[in-house]
Amino acid sequence: MKLSQFFFKSRKDIPSDAALISHKLMIKASMIKQITAGIYTWLPLGLKIIKKIENIIRKVHDKYGCQELLMPTIQPSSLWKKSERYNDYGPEMLKFHDRNKKELLYGPTNEELITEVFKEYINSYKDLPKNLYQIQWKFRDEIRPRFGVMRCREFLMKDNYSFDLTKKDAENTYNNMFKCYLEIFNNIGLKVIPVKADPGAIGGDLSHEFHLISQSGDNTILYDKKLGDINKLDYKNSFDLLRNIYSVTEDEYNKKKDLDLTKLVKTKGIEIGHIFYFGTKYSEKLNASVLNNKGKKVYVEMGSYGIGVSRLVAAVIESSHDDNGIIWPKNISPFHVGLINLNMKNVNLNKTCKKIYDFLIKNKVDVLYDDTKQTPGEKFSTMDLIGLPSQIILGENSFKNNYFEIKNRKNNNTIKCKINNLKKILEVI
Amino acid sequence: MKLSQFFFKSRKDIPSDAALISHKLMIKASMIKQITAGIYTWLPLGLKIIKKIENIIRKVHDKYGCQELLMPTIQPSSLWKKSERYNDYGPEMLKFHDRNKKELLYGPTNEELITEVFKEYINSYKDLPKNLYQIQWKFRDEIRPRFGVMRCREFLMKDNYSFDLTKKDAENTYNNMFKCYLEIFNNIGLKVIPVKADPGAIGGDLSHEFHLISQSGDNTILYDKKLGDINKLDYKNSFDLLRNIYSVTEDEYNKKKDLDLTKLVKTKGIEIGHIFYFGTKYSEKLNASVLNNKGKKVYVEMGSYGIGVSRLVAAVIESSHDDNGIIWPKNISPFHVGLINLNMKNVNLNKTCKKIYDFLIKNKVDVLYDDTKQTPGEKFSTMDLIGLPSQIILGENSFKNNYFEIKNRKNNNTIKCKINNLKKILEVI
Numbered sequence: 001m002k003l004s005q006f007f008f009k010s011r012k013d014i015p016s017d018a019a020l021i022s023h024k025l026m027i028k029a030s031m032i033k034q035i036t037a038g039i040y041t042w043l044p045l046g047l048k049i050i051k052k053i054e055n056i057i058r059k060v061h062d063k064y065g066c067q068e069l070l071m072p073t074i075q076p077s078s079l080w081k082k083s084e085r086y087n088d089y090g091p092e093m094l095k096f097h098d099r100n101k102k103e104l105l106y107g108p109t110n111e112e113l114i115t116e117v118f119k120e121y122i123n124s125y126k127d128l129p130k131n132l133y134q135i136q137w138k139f140r141d142e143i144r145p146r147f148g149v150m151r152c153r154e155f156l157m158k159d160n161y162s163f164d165l166t167k168k169d170a171e172n173t174y175n176n177m178f179k180c181y182l183e184i185f186n187n188i189g190l191k192v193i194p195v196k197a198d199p200g201a202i203g204g205d206l207s208h209e210f211h212l213i214s215q216s217g218d219n220t221i222l223y224d225k226k227l228g229d230i231n232k233l234d235y236k237n238s239f240d241l242l243r244n245i246y247s248v249t250e251d252e253y254n255k256k257k258d259l260d261l262t263k264l265v266k267t268k269g270i271e272i273g274h275i276f277y278f279g280t281k282y283s284e285k286l287n288a289s290v291l292n293n294k295g296k297k298v299y300v301e302m303g304s305y306g307i308g309v310s311r312l313v314a315a316v317i318e319s320s321h322d323d324n325g326i327i328w329p330k331n332i333s334p335f336h337v338g339l340i341n342l343n344m345k346n347v348n349l350n351k352t353c354k355k356i357y358d359f360l361i362k363n364k365v366d367v368l369y370d371d372t373k374q375t376p377g378e379k380f381s382t383m384d385l386i387g388l389p390s391q392i393i394l395g396e397n398s399f400k401n402n403y404f405e406i407k408n409r410k411n412n413n414t415i416k417c418k419i420n421n422l423k424k425i426l427e428v429i
Numbered sequence: 430m431k432l433s434q435f436f437f438k439s440r441k442d443i444p445s446d447a448a449l450i451s452h453k454l455m456i457k458a459s460m461i462k463q464i465t466a467g468i469y470t471w472l473p474l475g476l477k478i479i480k481k482i483e484n485i486i487r488k489v490h491d492k493y494g495c496q497e498l499l500m501p502t503i504q505p506s507s508l509w510k511k512s513e514r515y516n517d518y519g520p521e522m523l524k525f526h527d528r529n530k531k532e533l534l535y536g537p538t539n540e541e542l543i544t545e546v547f548k549e550y551i552n553s554y555k556d557l558p559k560n561l562y563q564i565q566w567k568f569r570d571e572i573r574p575r576f577g578v579m580r581c582r583e584f585l586m587k588d589n590y591s592f593d594l595t596k597k598d599a600e601n602t603y604n605n606m607f608k609c610y611l612e613i614f615n616n617i618g619l620k621v622i623p624v625k626a627d628p629g630a631i632g633g634d635l636s637h638e639f640h641l642i643s644q645s646g647d648n649t650i651l652y653d654k655k656l657g658d659i660n661k662l663d664y665k666n667s668f669d670l671l672r673n674i675y676s677v678t679e680d681e682y683n684k685k686k687d688l689d690l691t692k693l694v695k696t697k698g699i700e701i702g703h704i705f706y707f708g709t710k711y712s713e714k715l716n717a718s719v720l721n722n723k724g725k726k727v728y729v730e731m732g733s734y735g736i737g738v739s740r741l742v743a744a745v746i747e748s749s750h751d752d753n754g755i756i757w758p759k760n761i762s763p764f765h766v767g768l769i770n771l772n773m774k775n776v777n778l779n780k781t782c783k784k785i786y787d788f789l790i791k792n793k794v795d796v797l798y799d800d801t802k803q804t805p806g807e808k809f810s811t812m813d814l815i816g817l818p819s820q821i822i823l824g825e826n827s828f829k830n831n832y833f834e835i836k837n838r839k840n841n842n843t844i845k846c847k848i849n850n851l852k853k854i855l856e857v858i
Contacts, residue, residue: 007496007559009550033546036505036531041546044496044561067436067473072583073502073566074535076465096525098582099570102465106503117462117470121438130436132473137502137566141528153527154501 001335003370003382007044010382020216022317023148025326029385031313038145038153042310045386048334049313050156054135056187056331057158057307064180066131066160071113073137077103079112083285092140106139111282111304114161118300119288125165128290128300129173133160135309149310150270150318156310162303165292167279170301174206174277177305179239181210181273184307186235189329190316193230193269195221196248199277206277206303209249211269214318221269223247224259270315277303326387327410335368336360337429338388342376342395349399352419356392356404359422365429384409390429392417430764432799432811436473439811449645451746452577454755458814460742467574467582471739474815477763478742479585483564485616485760486587486736493609495560495589500542502566506532508541512714521569535568540711540733543590547729548717554594557719557729558602562589564738578739579699579747585739592729594721596708599730603635603706606734608668610639610702613736615664618758619745622659622698624650624676628706635706635732638678640698643747648700651693652676699744706732755816756839764797765789766858767817771805771824778828781848785821785833788851794858813838819858821846 008030015034018024026032031046042050058068077095080086086093094106107113114132122130135158145153162177164170178194185192192210199207211221213230224246227233233242246259253259280299283289289297320327328334337360341353353369360367368388370379376395383391391407398404403416406428417424437459444463447453455461460475471479487497506524509515515522523535536542543561551559564587574582591606593599607623614621621639628636640650642659653675656662662671675688682688709728712718718726749756757763766789770782782798789796797817799808805824812820820836827833832845835857846853 005494007498007550007561030550033549035501035542035545036533039501039503041501041542042499043546043550044498047497047499050499065434068476069436069473070471070476070479072464072468072470074468074568074583091528094525094527096523098523099520099572104465113464113470116464117472120462121436121459121472132436139503143528154503 001366001368003368004372006368010378010385017146018148020147020150020314020318021321022150022216022314025317025321025385026148026314029326029387032149038142038151040149040152040154045334046313049328049332050309052332052334053188053309053312054158057135057184057309060180060184060187061133061158061160063183064131064176066133066180068134069117069132070134070136071107071110071117073106073139074104075107075113077105079116079286080105083112083282085112092142094139094141108138108140109304109306110134110159111161111278111302112286115282115286115288115302118161118163119286122163123290125290125292125298129162129164129169131160131162131173133158133305148314150314152310155308158307158309160305162305163288164301165290165298167301170277170279170303171206174275174303175239175243177275177303178208178243181275181305181307182235182239182242185210185273187331188312188316189331190272190319191230191233192272193221193223193227193247194242195223195269196252197274198249198251202277202279202281204277208275209271210273210275212272212315212319213267214270214315215268216318217268217270219269219271220250220266221248222250222253222261222264222266225263225265227265270311270318271308272312272315273305273307275303275305277301321387324381325385328387328389330389333388334386335388336366336390337368337425338383338386338391339367339369340379340383340391340393341369341371342379342393344371344373346396346399349394349396352399353394356394356422356425360425363426365426392425392429430795430797432797433801435797439807439814446575447577449576449579449743449747450750451579451645451743454746454750454814455577455743458755458816461578467571467580469578469581469583474763475742478757478761479738481761481763482617482738482741483587486564486613486738489609489613489616490562490587490589492612493560493605495562495609497563498546498561499563499565500536500539500546502535502568503533504536504542506534508545508715509534512541512711514541521571523568523570537567537569538733538735539563539588540590540707540731541715544711544715544717544731547590547592548715551592552719554719554721554727558591558593558598560589560591560602562587562734577743579743581739584737587736587738589734591732591734592717594719594727594730596730599706599708599732600635603704603732604668604672606704606732607637607672610704610734610736611664611668611671614639614702616760617741617745618760619701619748620659620662620664621701622650622652622656622676623671624652624678624698625681626678626703627680631706631708631710633706637704638700639702639704641701641744641748642696643699643744644697645747646697646699648698649679649695650677650698651679651682651690651695653688654692654694656694699740699747700737701741701744702734702736704732704734706730750816753810754814757816757818759818762817763815764817765795765819766797766854767812767815767820768796768798769808769812769820769822770798770800771808771822773800773802775825775828778823778825781828782823785823785851785854789854792855794855821854821858
C-alpha cells in the first residue's frame, strides 16, 4: 500500500477528553473516528488490526474444537424475561420497539440467545460436548463512555459458550478454554496474567479474568511473587503454573486476604478476557436439556468465554508504545514493514524504492510505502506513530554508498543492507 | 470436519410460511435459525458460505483500489436530519433513544455516515479519488419480513462509496465498479445480468442493478435477445457488451418502451447488487468538499455500490438446486468435498475412510466426513441436501473391489478411483 493513496492522515487535533495514551494514539494515527459518544468507525488502519486479531482468535478456537456461528445483534426481549435478566441488566441494555411495537434489544451478551439456538438442535448426550463461538458487535449503553474504544458502547467481542453433560466435563472444557486463551494471547504476542475472579452464586474456582499489566489499567490484581518476571514466561508450557498459582482480582483478595501482601505483586491490569463456568443457570430457565445414557432428562452444564476484541486493540497500545507512537507486536501489526523514501525528487532513489516495494509484494510482505512529499522529519514521525515492527529507510547519503537501513521500531537498532542484496530484508524483518 | 461433531441436523420441521425453496433448504440444512420475525442466527454451515462470499468480495474490491473500513451499526439521527432523509425513510428505519434520550437509529444504509467520515480526512483534490467499503450488518424494519434471509430485517451488506473530483472521474469510477461487480459474480460462479435501473433525480445511465435470473425472483427484467445464452457469457471480457446492450428493469422499460418486446427476453430476476452515481447530493448537504487545483472549493462527486451478502446466499440456492437439495458453486461451497462412509461397523472400511480423511486434510482439502451411524439412504440425502460439489463414497461392495466412487453433485456423474491411488481425488474434485 502506498501511503499517498492510503486513507490516512496523521492528525494533530486530539480531543481534550482523550485521557488515555491509546485513545490519543488511535486518533492521531487515523485508526478510529468517533461518530457519537462511545460509538466509533474503524478506519482502514484500525480495521486491519482487528482483522489480524480475529484471525488469530478463529484459528485457535477452531483448533480447540469450537465452531463459529453468528447471532444477530438484535434480540427479542422475551428471551431475557424468561431468564429473569431483563430488569437486572438495567439501563446499560439498549431497549426499543420495532414498528409493530414488539420489544427488542441490542444484545449486550448472548447466554440466552445461544441457549435458545442450542436447544433446537441438540437433545442427546451423544451430541455433547459442543462449543460455539462468534465474533460480533455488542452494545452496552455505558453512562459515561470514555477512554476511546477501551470503554465504548458499540464494541466487538468474541464470545463462546460451552455445553457439557456433567460438571466434570464442563470443568475439562473450562481448562481447555483456559489453555485456548493462553495460546491466543501468546500468538498475539501479549503477556497476560489469569486471575481468579468472582465466581458468582455458583462458587468454586471456575472464573478467571485475563489481564494485561498496564499502569493505566482500571483494575488492581495481585499475584504470587513466585511467578517472577512475566515477560520471561513461556505460555506454551505454563498452563499448570498459571492455573494453580495464587493470582486474584483485588475484590477476591479482599474477601479472604489469605496470603500476606509481602508475598504478592500488586499491580494495575486491563481485563481483556474472561472465562466463566455457570452450570445450569440458563439451561434450567430456558429449558435446555438432553437425554443422558439412561434416557433421563438433564440440564446442560454451560460456561461462557469472552475476549474484548476492539478493547484489546487499545489495551495492546497501552502496554506497547513509546513517546513516538505505537509499537505493534509482529503478529497483529497492520503491515509487516514500512518503507520510507526520504527524497521523492531523486529519480534513482525513487526507482530503487519502487524496486524494493515490488520485491516485497512479490514475496508476500505487506508493506506500507511512504511515497508522500512530506519532509524526512515528518516521515520518520508518521512511521514511528503507526508503529510497524520494522522500517526500511532510503536516504540520499546511504543511497550514494549503495546501502539502505532497516530500523527496528522497538529498540531503534539499525542495520545496513546492500541495495543489491534485497533478500536480506526477508531475513531481518 | 466430522459430521458427528458438526453443529448440524437435517431438519424435517420446516415452518409452513417458508414459501421459497431457498428458505426451506436453508432451514433443512441447519444454515440459519430464525430468532424473531426477519432476524436470523447464521449457524456454522451457513456462516461458512457467508465467509467465502465475503473473502471473494474483499479480494476483488482491494484489487480495484477500494479500502475497507467498518462503520458502526448505530448512528445519530442528527446526520439524517442534515441530509433531509430522516423523515423520508419512513417506518423501515429502526429509531430509538439511548439512556440520555439522544436520538439514534440502526443504519439501513450509510451515505450520510461515510460522508461525515470522509470529510474529516480529505480536503484536497490531491487525495482523490477515494473508494471506501465495508461489510456490515444493517437493519430495515420491513413491514412483512418473509422468504427467509431473502427479505429479512437484519441483513449483511457490502456497501462502498466513491469520492471523485469531477463528474467524468466519477463516471470512470462507476465503470470500474461495474467491472469489479462482474468479476465478483464471476468469481463466485454466478451468471448475472446488469440492467439499467431508475437513476433518480439525477438522470443519466449511471444506475444498474445486477440480477440473478430465477423464476422465483421478485423483479421482472428485460434484455436484448442478442445477448444470447447468458450461461455461455465470458464475464471477463463482457464489460463492453454488458455495459452497452439494452437491458432494463420493467419500470425503466415501461417509461419509454423504446424497444419492441419481440426483440427482448423478459424474465424474473433476483436483485443481488446495485451500483449508483448520485453526484453531489450528499456532499452538498453534509458539506463535503475539497479544494481543486485552483484553490476553489468543490463538492465531491459520489457514488454508492451495494451487494446483499446474506441475501446472495439465498439467491444462489434459488438458482442452483435440484429436488435433492442445494448445489453450491465450487468457490463458495462450505466444504470442498464430502466423504461418505456407508458402513461405520466395518473396521477396515473405517480405517480407509480415516486414511482418506487425513490425506485430504494434509492436502488442505476442506472435507466434511459423514461418520455418523445413519443409514446409507439417510447419508446420501444429507450430503445431497448440503450440496458440496463432489462426494467421495465408500461402500462395502466397491471396497471389496479396492475402489471407491467420486460423485459430481451437479450432474450425478460418478467415477471410480482405486483405493491405492488417493492422489486422483485431488485431480477430480
